[in-house]
Amino acid sequence: MPDTKRVTSADVARLAGVSRATVSYVLNDTPRQTISAGTRTRVLDAAARLGYSPSAAARTLRTGRSDVVLCLLPDWPIGPEVGSLLGNLSAALTRHGLTLVVHPGSRGERPVAELWKAITPAAVISYTEFTDAEAAAMRSAGVAVVVAVPRRGRGRELAVPQELVGRRQAEHLVAAGHTRLGYAYPDDQRVRFFAEPRLAGVRAACAARRLPTPVGLTVPLDPSAAADCVRRWQSTEVTAVCAYNDEVALAVLAGARTAGLSVPGDLAVIGVDDIPPARLAAPPLTTVTTDQAVVGAHLAATVVAAMSGRSAPELPAADIVRVVPRDSA
Amino acid sequence: MPDTKRVTSADVARLAGVSRATVSYVLNDTPRQTISAGTRTRVLDAAARLGYSPSAAARTLRTGRSDVVLCLLPDWPIGPEVGSLLGNLSAALTRHGLTLVVHPGSRGERPVAELWKAITPAAVISYTEFTDAEAAAMRSAGVAVVVAVPRRGRGRELAVPQELVGRRQAEHLVAAGHTRLGYAYPDDQRVRFFAEPRLAGVRAACAARRLPTPVGLTVPLDPSAAADCVRRWQSTEVTAVCAYNDEVALAVLAGARTAGLSVPGDLAVIGVDDIPPARLAAPPLTTVTTDQAVVGAHLAATVVAAMSGRSAPELPAADIVRVVPRDSA
DNA sequence: CTGTTAGCGCTTTCAA
DNA sequence: TTGAAAGCGCTAACAG
Numbered sequence: 001m002p003d004t005k006r007v008t009s010a011d012v013a014r015l016a017g018v019s020r021a022t023v024s025y026v027l028n029d030t031p032r033q034t035i036s037a038g039t040r041t042r043v044l045d046a047a048a049r050l051g052y053s054p055s056a057a058a059r060t061l062r063t064g065r066s067d068v069v070l071c072l073l074p075d076w077p078i079g080p081e082v083g084s085l086l087g088n089l090s091a092a093l094t095r096h097g098l099t100l101v102v103h104p105g106s107r108g109e110r111p112v113a114e115l116w117k118a119i120t121p122a123a124v125i126s127y128t129e130f131t132d133a134e135a136a137a138m139r140s141a142g143v144a145v146v147v148a149v150p151r152r153g154r155g156r157e158l159a160v161p162q163e164l165v166g167r168r169q170a171e172h173l174v175a176a177g178h179t180r181l182g183y184a185y186p187d188d189q190r191v192r193f194f195a196e197p198r199l200a201g202v203r204a205a206c207a208a209r210r211l212p213t214p215v216g217l218t219v220p221l222d223p224s225a226a227a228d229c230v231r232r233w234q235s236t237e238v239t240a241v242c243a244y245n246d247e248v249a250l251a252v253l254a255g256a257r258t259a260g261l262s263v264p265g266d267l268a269v270i271g272v273d274d275i276p277p278a279r280l281a282a283p284p285l286t287t288v289t290t291d292q293a294v295v296g297a298h299l300a301a302t303v304v305a306a307m308s309g310r311s312a313p314e315l316p317a318a319d320i321v322r323v324v325p326r327d328s329a
Numbered sequence: 330m331p332d333t334k335r336v337t338s339a340d341v342a343r344l345a346g347v348s349r350a351t352v353s354y355v356l357n358d359t360p361r362q363t364i365s366a367g368t369r370t371r372v373l374d375a376a377a378r379l380g381y382s383p384s385a386a387a388r389t390l391r392t393g394r395s396d397v398v399l400c401l402l403p404d405w406p407i408g409p410e411v412g413s414l415l416g417n418l419s420a421a422l423t424r425h426g427l428t429l430v431v432h433p434g435s436r437g438e439r440p441v442a443e444l445w446k447a448i449t450p451a452a453v454i455s456y457t458e459f460t461d462a463e464a465a466a467m468r469s470a471g472v473a474v475v476v477a478v479p480r481r482g483r484g485r486e487l488a489v490p491q492e493l494v495g496r497r498q499a500e501h502l503v504a505a506g507h508t509r510l511g512y513a514y515p516d517d518q519r520v521r522f523f524a525e526p527r528l529a530g531v532r533a534a535c536a537a538r539r540l541p542t543p544v545g546l547t548v549p550l551d552p553s554a555a556a557d558c559v560r561r562w563q564s565t566e567v568t569a570v571c572a573y574n575d576e577v578a579l580a581v582l583a584g585a586r587t588a589g590l591s592v593p594g595d596l597a598v599i600g601v602d603d604i605p606p607a608r609l610a611a612p613p614l615t616t617v618t619t620d621q622a623v624v625g626a627h628l629a630a631t632v633v634a635a636m637s638g639r640s641a642p643e644l645p646a647a648d649i650v651r652v653v654p655r656d657s658a
Numbered sequence: 659c660t661g662t663t664a665g666c667g668c669t670t671t672c673a674a
Numbered sequence: 675t676t677g678a679a680a681g682c683g684c685t686a687a688c689a690g
Contacts, residue, residue: 006393008667019677024669036675053446057389058667061682064335066386078412086433087404099444102431104415115428119385119397221605223613247605254609276550276576277606280583284552337683348661353685362686363659387683390666 007052016046023047027054060120065142068099069303070121074128075105076190079245081273081292088296089125096304098122116143123303128193144306146299159299160290160317162194166201168288169242169270172323174209178268181206182233182241183216184248195244198272202242214242219251226255230267234259240268240329246275246287253281253328268329283327291320336381345375352376356383389449394471398427398632399450403457404434405519408574410602410621417625418454425633427451445472452632457522473635475628488628489619489646491523495530497617498571498599501652503538507597510535511562511570512545513577524573527601531571543571548580555584559596563588569597569658575604575616582610582657597658612656620649 009027013020018039025033026043046052060066071086090100103115105127116124116138123144130138130147138145173181183199186192202214215236217229230252233241243249249271256263263269263283271278271287278285294316302312338356342349347368354362355372375381389395400415419429432444434456445453445467452473459467459476467474502510512528515521531543544565546558559581562570572578578600585592592598592612600607600616607614623645631641 006667009669010667020668021670021678022676025676028669030670034675039675055390055667056448057386057395058682059669060386061384061390061666061684062668062670064682075416077409079409080406083407083412083433090433100433102433104412104419104429104431119428221609223609226609247609250606250609254611257611275606277579277604277610280550280552280555280576280579281606282583282586282611335683338685339683349684350662350686351660354660357685359686365659368660384683387666388685390668390682391684391686393666 006055007050009052009054011050012043012047012052015050016043018043064120065122066120067097068101068119068121069093069123069125070116070119071100071102072115072124072126072128073102073105074190076188079247079273080275081290084292085296085299088293089299090296092297092300093303096300098300098303122307125299125303144303146303146306159295160315160321162197163201163204164317164321165272165288165290166198166203166242167205168201168321168323169198169272170202170205170214172270172286172288172325173240173242173268173329174205174211176240176268176329178240179211180236180238180240181211181214182236182238183214184219184229184241184243184252185216186244186248187218187220191244198242198244219243219248219255221247221251223251223254223258226251227259228255230255230259230261233267234261238267240264240270243269243271246271246273246278246285249285249287249328250277250281253283253285257282263328270323270329274324278324279326281328286323286326286329288321288323294320335384336379338381338383340379341372341376341381344379345372347372393449394451395449396427397448397450398422398429398452398454399445399448400429400431401444401453401455401457402431402434403519405517408576408602409604410619413621414625414628417622418628419625421626421629422632425629427629427632451636454628454632473632475632475635488624489644489650491526492530492533493646493650494601494617494619495527495532495571496534497530497650497652498527498601499531499534499543501599501615501617501654502569502571502597502658503534503540505569505597505658507569508540509565509567509569510540510543511565511567512543513548513558513570513572513581514545515573515577516547516549520573527571527573548572548577548584550576550580552580552583552587555580556588557584559584559588559590562596563590567596569593569599572598572600575600575602575607575614578614578616578657579606579610582612582614586611592657599652599658603653607653608655610657615652615655615658617650617652623649 009020009023013023023043026035026040056066086102093100121143123146125146135145170181183202186195206214215238217232219226219229241252243252249269252269253263256267261267271285274287274289278287298315305312338349338352342352352372355364355369385395415431422429450472452475454475464474512531515524535543544567546561548555548558570581572581578598581598582592585596590596600614603616603618607616627644634641
């Protein structure tokens with residue numbers, strides 16, 4: 001096995017017959033450094049011939065900042081939407097010369113603090129709030145802190161405000177003539193930062209129409225437990241329910257089935273996310289999606305803006321969340 | 330905003346009244362270096378007081394190897410099982426002092442090659458095969474290459490061999506008295522590296538019982554298209570089908586429903602993964618799961634072994650994939 | 659047992 | 675327009 005040593009900028013410099021500084025200049029397109037076309041091409045193809053790619057470690061050490069964007073995942077189970085968001089985000093960041101790297105959150109791990117100190121990322125994107133102290137520490141260490149989804153109210157949203165999602169659900173149901181709504185709350189306490197605002201959105205929509213407050217129930221992902229919930233809604237004259245997400249909505253569907261109710265006849269149901277099983281459900285599930293490509297691109301733009309001190313663009317939130325009408329509502 | 334400068338080992342050394350080398354020794358528990366208890370504690374709490382954490386960049390630059398394990402995700406949509414695997418893997422690696430970092434594959438990105446060169450990870454875990462050239466290049470650059478899932482036949486498996494999954498499905502169906510099986514192939518060409526071996530497992534199980542070869546059909550995630558498939562199975566006397574995964578199985582269920590067939594009466598169906606919607610389906614879906622915690626821990630162990638030149642432990646594959654019997658088969 | 663020293667590969671003044 | 679040189683923070687010989 002040929003223990004090939006790493007190709008360094010010195011190798012490139014030697015092959016191109018220039019100094020390492022020059023190599024650095026051309027490879028980085030250093031502003032206010034002009035390089036003769038000849039030298040430039042010579043360096044460029046020396047680099048290509050050698051298969052040179054700079055050491056991120058050295059560069060980071062030198063500049064004090066890497067081109068890595070760290071995304072901290074929450075420790076609750078993530079769905080395909082997150083996967084899609086990350087894919088889009090990664091692509092968008094790559095276009096800006098940044099590298100997205102994701103750290104799967106799993107409880108009982110080394111605290112986040114260690115991680116960002118260790119990686120010196122250009123930016124950190126998180127699904128959970130930082131304490132002010134953490135944020136300050138990171139910022140002063142040169143990290144463009146960005147807290148992602150659950151940021152409520154404080155000005156610009158970095159992702160789609162979850163209230164909007166809830167509002168869309170409720171509006172769809174109300175438009176179909178329902179006046180008494182239920183809300184199917186997830187069984188998993190860890191997602192409450194998402195569920196809370198969605199429910200708030202549903203409440204707001206009802207309030208705006210002077211309809212009664214939605215009756216919320218925690219719905220486990222289990223047909224018979226869900227059936228109990230369905231019966232309780234039934235007994236409170238609820239005719240339509242907004243579910244936290246598609247999985248919960250599927251549980252409601254299963255509950256209705258085992259309780260002997262028909263959907264949407266006896267109970268209309270609407271979910272969130274449009275996961276693949278949604279359209280395969282019985283009946284096919286009406287749901288609301290958000291365009292993750294747009295969110296990903298926007299998040300990337302926000303990160304880039306934050307890094308260069310510019311202010312972030314606005315997310316056209318209203319345009320990218322829409323209901324996918326199917327048969328359940 | 331206090332632009333606090335990074336705390337370096339020199340700061341710790343100063344506060345502890347020792348040299349940087351000493352700090353390095355105690356913090357790394359350098360083998361064959363003995364440190365007096367007094368010095369050790371002095372250094373340790375100087376570090377604690379300062380909130381010191383070493384610069385990964387510097388360390389990587391110096392040692393030529395980081396403690397990051399890079400996992401390259403495929404560019405096809407990943408399900409919750411992968412999420413769970415990554416969580417477990419991350420936790421397991423952390424216990425070994427390694428940091429898992431995941432790069433979402435998205436098409437059209439900077440080639441993988443660049444990425445590993447840039448990050449100098451201790452190991453790379455991938456869902457897709459490397460070419461021999463890539464593997465050699467990585468290994469010679471000091472990366473303990475580890476190709477994850479689709480590694481077929483070549484000795485030790487790094488993850489559960491997908492043949493086994495298919496075999497389990499078929500065995501369950503056969504044990505229930507079915508003799509003519511169908512295979513529901515995914516519509517997405519990108520997952521064929523997973524689908525192929527699963528189908529092979531089903532075939533092998535049938536062959537072992539001298540049963541006819543399973544009749545394979547590509548099933549789109551769409552009720553009416555799936556209904557066509559179901560009818561074709563019906564016309565070939567297939568009474569039970571193994572689906573590539575739960576989503577495809579859900580499609581088969583939907584197809585049966587729209588074709589007016591009952592499950593499992595007219596057609597039995599078994600999936601793979603046990604995604605949450607599986608138990609909420611009509612009827613609840615029988616499926617086969619694999620214990621991701623075990624796989625995660627094993628993968629971690631493999632990586633660690635590879636890094637220290639030891640040989641990897643064996644994965645008790647047979648023990649960790651089991652069918653979850655519900656109503657569809 | 660602890661300190662001195664020499665870089666790892668890169669960027670970036672400062673001179674030439 | 676290019677080169678020389680000084681480190682970024684850390685580890686690992688080698689001395690003391």
